[in-house]
Amino acid sequence: MYANALASWRGHPFVRRFSRTLGEVMAYVILAVGAIVMVLPFVWMISTSLKEAGEVFSYPPRLIPSHLAFHNYVDAWRAAPFGRYFFNSLFVATSVTLGQLISCSLAAYAFARMNFPGKALLFTAFLSTLMIPRQITLIPSFLVLRELHWLDTYYALIVPFIASAFGTFMLRQTFMSIPRELEDAAKLDGCSRLGFLWRVMLPLSRPTLASLALFTFMGNWNSYLWPLIMTNSQKMRTLQIGLRFLVCQEGGTNWGMLMAATVVVSIPILIFYLFVQKQFVESLTFTGIGG
């Protein structure tokens, strides 16, 4: 009887609307609290970067500096060659991305559209490298690069990442979905293989190429262990390694300057992200799912 009463009470349109609104309000509150937790560290980073040394250690902490200490940015810029670090990170990530797009498209085209002895075996070999965690190849790769005298050069940061089984696999899937009739037609028109790949296949695969490019670029831009091991001179350091060495050299007490350096290092990619955030989210996730 109680259950019946409760059920009819719950079914009342007013109650239903009220509980739905209540649920929505709760959802908004939870999402807002979550958003604050996500953003606060960034806000705190920027706030600290604009504080004088004395105010950094004030208690209770103040969110808005009493006066803006922009000199922290000047100090950070002078303390380490960030221009060079930027160039290194950008040059390495761009080279890897371009190299990977070229090598992967060529290989993917061969796997998707050509017949040759050993195709199945080679493709399986390509795929099986995806099962192996990169960590196990770390030390032998270091030794290979050492033998080649490539340690502490751009080669060490770029060449090992040009070939990618993952990228090849992704592009192959896309290439296979392009109708074969197009190729026959192009051949009749006297289009060479490379010409067909360049003029037909690649333009039709633009979304996959863009995803792969962004994924590769970000992966490389954020890589830490590899450049840490493979470089040791200041002029070869990437942003990540450069910032880390600045901390060592500072002893980690000058938080105003360190946070200014952190802002400088992380802002460009964040701005880039805010402009093309839809593409970012889609490519990073769907490339993840694709693998």
Added chain:
Amino acid sequence: MGRAISITPRLLIFQRFRRGALREQALWAYIFLSGSLLGLLVFWVFPIVAAFGLSFVKWSLLSPPKWAGISNFRRLLNDPYFWNALKNTFYYVAGVMPGIAISLFLAVLLNQGLKFTTFYRTIYYLPTITMWVAIALVWKWLYSPQYGLVNWVLSLFGIHGPAWLSDPKWAMPAQIFVSWWKGAGYNMVIFLAGLQGIPQIYYEAAAIDGANWWQRFRHITLPLLTPTIYFVVVMTFIGSFGVFAQIYIMTEGGPGQATTTIMYYLYNNAFKYFDIGYADVLAIAFFVIVFIFTIIQAKLQERWVHYT
């Protein structure tokens, strides 16, 4: 010349042409593959083979390598630091896993068709985009025992926060929390993609049957999302087992050995003590453990993942 061809049977010409074309095609295929093949051979296949060879030598890089038999493996089994690093790594991985539930929860909230969904997604994704050094540095500052924001916020609730990163008991939980924070948005977006793949018609049917939100979540969303959950669990496991950058920057494996993970211990052995053979055995141990757990997860998956 023209005469010679005209007396050859047409089929034969065609076959010869075809064979020539096939050979030409194979040649081009190999040319197209050559770059990738060379790269994978030198920087994947060879290192993997070499990794097994290196585990049997003693080598400091300064003098030529010496044959060591299985002594590196024996040392591994009796090395308390290795077992400690393994324990820490599992502690970390086990701590990171519940973060997946947070991502799932956020994804379900964002999938309700509320306003500002894109705005929230953008915000939650910010830490994923940012590089580890920046994040680790900011959190090191946030965790500062006296001047850090974390302990100040706790003090508002009357809690006296510990010295997070220099307390052996709290250093690892602090690391785990940062990983939650950084990974929440990434997994959330993957879950959102999975949620959007669930046909609306199931929910409509459940609404007609009078199912409440929990029943809908429990009997529709969760089962249909299991393939995505499985994917996220496996990727999180593999990713967090190799945790390195945040450890290296925030705690350097300390205090003491409290946050020394396998990768951090490997890095120290290889590039600080230059004990290449032993570091290589650690890499193999890493690989074997990840491999075994991936297989176990793939087996268990048959029991709880529903493919429609």
